[in-house]
Amino acid sequence: MQSPQSTESNLLPLVPAYDSILGLMPYQTGKPVEELTREYGVSDVVKLASNENPLGCSPHVTLAITEQLGELARYPDGNGYYLKQALADVNDVNVEQITLGNGSSDLLYILASSFAGSDDAIIYSQYAFIIYPMLAKMQGATGIEIPASRFGHDLKAMSQAVADNPNTKMVFIANPNNPTGTQLAHEELRAFVASVPRSVLVVLDEAYIEYSPESNNRALLDEFDNVIIVRTFSKAYGLAGLRVGYALSSVPVADLLNRIRQPFNVSRVALAAAAAALADQDFIEESRLNNQEQMRWLEKQFDALGLGFIKSHANFIMVEIEVEMEDITAASIHQALLEQGVIVRPLEGYGLPNWLRITIGVAEDNMRLIDTLRSILTDDL
Ligand SMILES: Cc1ncc(COP(=O)(O)O)c(C=O)c1O
CATH class of the missing domain: 3.40.640.10 (Type I PLP-dependent aspartate aminotransferase-like (Major domain))
Structure with missing residues (x-):
């Protein structure tokens, strides 16, 4: 496999229109469910990483x-x-x-x-x-x-x-x-x-x-x-x-x-x-309702776990991982969640290394997230 640097230098002397293009990193998408299944062999995957609608779409x-x-x-x-x-x-x-x-x-x-x-x-x-x-x-x-x-x-x-x-x-x-x-x-x-x-x-x-x-x-x-x-x-x-x-x-x-x-x-x-x-605006109403109810539920769970969050007006919420032990970071929690089939979004790329962004799922997804998160936090502390 080539490193990004070697790909870059191999491109020269094909010079891009602007030097700044060489400073671009490809957009990091949320990990697809199929990829997690392939990498970790987990079949029952919950994806809360790309702000998709957990109810699917209108019939x-x-x-x-x-x-x-x-x-x-x-x-x-x-x-x-x-x-x-x-x-x-x-x-x-x-x-x-x-x-x-x-x-x-x-x-x-x-x-x-x-x-x-x-x-x-x-x-x-x-x-x-x-x-x-x-x-x-x-x-x-x-x-x-x-x-x-x-x-x-x-x-x-x-x-x-x-x-x-x-x-x-x-x-x-x-x-x-x-x-x-x-x-x-x-x-x-x-x-x-x-x-x-x-x-x-x-x-x-x-x-x-x-x-x-x-x-x-x-x-x-x-x-x-x-x-x-x-x-x-x-x-x-x-x-x-x-x-x-x-x-x-x-x-x-x-x-x-x-x-x-x-x-x-x-x-x-x-x-x-x-x-x-x-x-089908009824479907949008239903989606908004699920989002509101589940957001409130998740906020309560984060409070109970002692995790800070930012009040959100969208279909995701940013949670702070500020655990006072060196080996617990947002990155380690992200990884542990992945290994247990729960995909959330790490935010280092945004300059927010202590935070995770979690898409609001349906009740079952959110319960799975909280149960997994609780077990990771309690096992490690
Ligand atoms: C603020 C914002 N704008 C635009 C987009 C792009 O979405 P899409 O290209 O799927 O319409 C996203 C997707 O995450 C977003 O969060």
């Missing part, structure tokens, strides 16, 4: 997918007519304000390639979604990380950073934020957007909005044409495996994004599934 999706199976030889509708129509109705926007993506990550990449170049700066918060600094590196742009305030975005400091860096082209804000689960108040966010020049694109990443509908900042779109809202069908809608996301923006921004995106970036199956999922 209507199955029928919608089945209807597409006879049409797989045909390209999808490159404009996503029906899905865009449905999204326009639900979000009270014009169809021309919508851009579809192969997951919302696709849209984040399209946004960065459309707006940021090597002379530009991209601003984001410490402890925000790890893709944002990667996008800056990818575009050869200057990434500016603003220290977090109580694990969330410090919007005053971010506004000051925009003022101090006139080459700022984009600001990424995740609300609720991943991995910390923090939420921003409407007024604070509105004041931030009002404080930055209209030439700065403010990307509001609302991947977890269905779990926290009160965080919805759709209204900002009517007031500011430099705001763009990015959402996904991967989380509450339970379609992570299909890859569908969408962006709501002003018409000129959508027009630009539509020039950059691949012509058929959302598959025919994914388009049909997303439209069916969107129509």
